[in-house]
Amino acid sequence: MADLDWREIVYQQPQPELGGDASAGYGHVLQPGVDLSHGVALYLDDISVSFDGFKALNKLSLSLDVGELRCIIGPNGAGKTTMMDVITGKTRPDAGTAFFGQTIDLLKLREAEVVAAGVGRKFQKPTVFEDLSVQDNLELALKSDKRARATLFFRLSATQRLRVEEVLEQIRLHDQAGRRAGDLSHGQKQWLEIGMLLMLEPQLLLLDEPVAGMTDFETDRTAELFLSLAGKHTLMVVEHDMEFVRKIADKVTVLHEGSVLAEGSLEQVQADERVVEVYLGR
Numbered sequence: 655m656a657d658l659d660w661r662e663i664v665y666q667q668p669q670p671e672l673g674g675d676a677s678a679g680y681g682h683v684l685q686p687g688v689d690l691s692h693g694v695a696l697y698l699d700d701i702s703v704s705f706d707g708f709k710a711l712n713k714l715s716l717s718l719d720v721g722e723l724r725c726i727i728g729p730n731g732a733g734k735t736t737m738m739d740v741i742t743g744k745t746r747p748d749a750g751t752a753f754f755g756q757t758i759d760l761l762k763l764r765e766a767e768v769v770a771a772g773v774g775r776k777f778q779k780p781t782v783f784e785d786l787s788v789q790d791n792l793e794l795a796l797k798s799d800k801r802a803r804a805t806l807f808f809r810l811s812a813t814q815r816l817r818v819e820e821v822l823e824q825i826r827l828h829d830q831a832g833r834r835a836g837d838l839s840h841g842q843k844q845w846l847e848i849g850m851l852l853m854l855e856p857q858l859l860l861l862d863e864p865v866a867g868m869t870d871f872e873t874d875r876t877a878e879l880f881l882s883l884a885g886k887h888t889l890m891v892v893e894h895d896m897e898f899v900r901k902i903a904d905k906v907t908v909l910h911e912g913s914v915l916a917e918g919s920l921e922q923v924q925a926d927e928r929v930v931e932v933y934l935g936r
C-alpha cells in the first residue's frame with residue numbers, strides 16, 4: 655500500500671453506483687474514467703421527448719466516435735437544445751437509451767453527476783465571473799470540481815497551477831491572465847468559459863452556438879481552438895453559422911423535427927434534397 659500513489663488508489667476504485675445519491679460523498683465523485691474502449695463516446699438510441707404531446711425529439715438515434723468533432727445543424731425547433739438537455743440530465747426522455755462510453759447510462763444520472771462523469775456543456779451566452787481575473791475564473795472552475803477538491807486536500811497545487819497554464823495557452827489567453835474577465839471581448843469571454851470547462855478535463859464537450867456574436871477574427875480563432883481540441887476530447891457543436899461549420903466540420907448531422915434527417919460531410923448534406931427543402935421551406 656505504501657508504494658502506491660494516492661491518486662492511483664482513488665482512480666482505481668471499483669465503480670460506485672453511478673445512479674447513486676449525489677450527496678453521498680467521495681464514494682460518489684471518485685468515478686473511474688469513462689470506458690471508451692469500443693471507440694464510441696456517445697450513443698443515443700430511439701430517444702423521444704414530448705412536451706404536452708408535441709414531440710421535440712422523435713426516436714432520435716445518434717452516436718459520436720471518441721475524439722470526433724461533430725457539427726449538429728438544423729432549423730429552429732429541430733430539437734438540438736432538447737438533445738443536449740437529455741445528454742446532460744436536464745430533461746428526461748419518455749423513451750430511449752443514452753450512454754456515455756460503454757458503461758455510463760446517462761439517463762440514470764443527475765446533472766451534476768453527468769458533469770462529474772466527464773461531460774462539459776457550454777451554453778450560448780458566456781457566464782464567467784466578470785469581477786474576477788481570467789486566471790481566478792479558471793482556478794474557480796477547478797475548485798468547484800469535487801474530484802479536484804479531493805486532490806486539493808492532498809495539496810497538489812503545483813499540478814493545478816500547471817493545468818491553469820496549459821488551459822491559458824490552449825484558449826490563447828495567457829497574456830490576459832491577470833485581466834478582469836468583465837473587460838474581455840465577447841469572444842475572449844467565450845474562450846474563457848470553454849477554458850473553465852477544460853479545467854475539468856471533460857471527455858465530451860457540448861457546445862451550443864459558440865461563435866454567435868463573434869467577430870470574424872474571433873470565429874477563426876475558435877475554429878482553430880476546436881480543431882486543436884478534437885482528438886483529445888469528443889466535441890458536439892451545435893451551430894447555425896455555416897461558414898464556421900465548413901471550417902471545422904468532419905461529419906455533420908442534420909436534425910429536423912426531432913430526428914436525424916441526414917448525416918455526412920457538409921457537402922453531402924448540403925446536396926441532400928431533403929435538407930435543402932427543410933431549410934428553404936422556412
Ligand SMILES: Nc1ncnc2c1ncn2[C@@H]1O[C@H](COP(=O)(O)OP(=O)(O)OP(=O)(O)O)[C@@H](O)[C@H]1O
Nearest residue numbers: 705706709710728729730731732733734735736737
Ligand atoms: N420546455 C418546453 N416546453 C414545451 N416545448 C418545448 C420545451 N422545450 C422545447 N420545446 C419545443 O421543442 C421543440 C424543439 O426545441 P429545441 O429548443 O430543442 O430546438 P432547437 O433545434 O434547439 O432550436 P433553436 O435552433 O431555435 O435553438 C421546439 O418546437 C420548442 O418550442
